[in-house]
Amino acid sequence: MPSRERKKDGGIPSGVVTRLPIYLRYLTELQDQGVGRVSSAQLGEALSFTAAQIRSDLSYFGSFGQQGYGYDVDELLRQISRILGLNRNYVMVLVGAGNLGKALASYENFRRRGFEIRAIFDVDELLVGNYHACCVIQPVEQLEEYLRSNPTDIGIIATPGHVSQEICDTFVKCGVPSIWNFSPVHLQVPDEVLVEHIHLTDSLLRLSFRLNEQRQKA
Amino acid sequence: MPSRERKKDGGIPSGVVTRLPIYLRYLTELQDQGVGRVSSAQLGEALSFTAAQIRSDLSYFGSFGQQGYGYDVDELLRQISRILGLNRNYVMVLVGAGNLGKALASYENFRRRGFEIRAIFDVDELLVGNYHACCVIQPVEQLEEYLRSNPTDIGIIATPGHVSQEICDTFVKCGVPSIWNFSPVHLQVPDEVLVEHIHLTDSLLRLSFRLNEQRQKA
DNA sequence: TAGATTGTTAATCGATTAACAATC
DNA sequence: TAGATTGTTAATCGATTAACAATC
Numbered sequence: 001m002p003s004r005e006r007k008k009d010g011g012i013p014s015g016v017v018t019r020l021p022i023y024l025r026y027l028t029e030l031q032d033q034g035v036g037r038v039s040s041a042q043l044g045e046a047l048s049f050t051a052a053q054i055r056s057d058l059s060y061f062g063s064f065g066q067q068g069y070g071y072d073v074d075e076l077l078r079q080i081s082r083i084l085g086l087n088r089n090y091v092m093v094l095v096g097a098g099n100l101g102k103a104l105a106s107y108e109n110f111r112r113r114g115f116e117i118r119a120i121f122d123v124d125e126l127l128v129g130n131y132h133a134c135c136v137i138q139p140v141e142q143l144e145e146y147l148r149s150n151p152t153d154i155g156i157i158a159t160p161g162h163v164s165q166e167i168c169d170t171f172v173k174c175g176v177p178s179i180w181n182f183s184p185v186h187l188q189v190p191d192e193v194l195v196e197h198i199h200l201t202d203s204l205l206r207l208s209f210r211l212n213e214q215r216q217k218a
Numbered sequence: 219m220p221s222r223e224r225k226k227d228g229g230i231p232s233g234v235v236t237r238l239p240i241y242l243r244y245l246t247e248l249q250d251q252g253v254g255r256v257s258s259a260q261l262g263e264a265l266s267f268t269a270a271q272i273r274s275d276l277s278y279f280g281s282f283g284q285q286g287y288g289y290d291v292d293e294l295l296r297q298i299s300r301i302l303g304l305n306r307n308y309v310m311v312l313v314g315a316g317n318l319g320k321a322l323a324s325y326e327n328f329r330r331r332g333f334e335i336r337a338i339f340d341v342d343e344l345l346v347g348n349y350h351a352c353c354v355i356q357p358v359e360q361l362e363e364y365l366r367s368n369p370t371d372i373g374i375i376a377t378p379g380h381v382s383q384e385i386c387d388t389f390v391k392c393g394v395p396s397i398w399n400f401s402p403v404h405l406q407v408p409d410e411v412l413v414e415h416i417h418l419t420d421s422l423l424r425l426s427f428r429l430n431e432q433r434q435k436a
Numbered sequence: 437t438a439g440a441t442t443g444t445t446a447a448t449c450g451a452t453t454a455a456c457a458a459t460c
Numbered sequence: 461t462a463g464a465t466t467g468t469t470a471a472t473c474g475a476t477t478a479a480c481a482a483t484c
Contacts, residue, residue: 020424021423022404025402025404025417051477052478052479055444085426088430102317103317107318109419154422178429184243186240196421196424198416200325202239205238205239205303208308209302211303211396213230268452268453273468274452281466283465284465284466285466286464286465288464
């Protein structure tokens, strides 16, 4: 089976990108259970995808399986880790040390995967100077100066909505290439800056929509 | 323009459901700014959608605009609120009082929208008995008994992954119709139970994928 | 070898968009 | 009225799936 790129043009469909971490997570579970081999049919069954979709997704990146056998769990895990960029570390800076920000700073799984929060900033003078998890909380006025001398891969925004665009602009201005946004705002960024949103309220509203779907016909 | 259902069969495409909360959020911003009217072209411009998509999405639920005028911001906001099920309250129960669980319990925006956490459960004996935000933390062994006598709309799972399926099963067994899952696990539920996942790590991995997209060709 | 399962192609399905008659 | 913009239809685009030759 020839291992060629199926697409030369670059863009991987966003559905594929959404599913890769799901595959990674389940394969890690299998590995923990000592399972050594898995077929696309088994993966699909466990994750509610079709086998064809899983094979099609993987084929964007190469040929990782064997006819008649399936996939070696360890090997596929290694490949997907590499594809997701997990063979390097990421430097992150967090702005907003409220409850959510603190929870993010304390979450060990990120660090374990190579994502490290190196600095925390907040406006609140009562918080500034306190240590939390990794580091001392600094005043947000010093964010720009900090970023100038400390190259950062990912800027995390866990502030109230009314300041998040401003923080975002600072990240962009200082060359931070990607933003992880927890504030309930649609951030405006240049095309080349990557943004991932975690909109808690949006997720909750999707749930309430579906809870009411039957009743809510116009 | 006749206000008919465009689809009789029921299922609203998930893309539409994803976008409705985004529309709600932006319309709220416009209302706060005192803007009284908006066209699909303006909405699309601000949110990076096409005008056609916005009109198409809304048309699943009725006709809320006027030719030559656009949409009345207040009225459209009212309609989308209703469609999302925001004209009632929701009772929630939280399991897992770690950093993330505490952050969720403290988040005022949920309550403001009518989503109320009525009880918190945890395994940790050191936490049990403490008050947090709304309520005292109860031992998780009492979850089932609690749910039997306290009808609950949404079960929130903010536990470590290895117990989340078990908690989920308890919710399902006790008739909780929907689950808001923050644990890094693909939960198995019957078809009729609704699940919304917030997978923080998956989101972070999508970001690292895209940060590395150029380099990572197989 | 026979059975199983891949990677890929072609067919299908669904979602997005462009265009426009309707009409405020 | 003339200009603007809706809601909807038809055309396009892209993603998913079924089928199968290749082959372990």
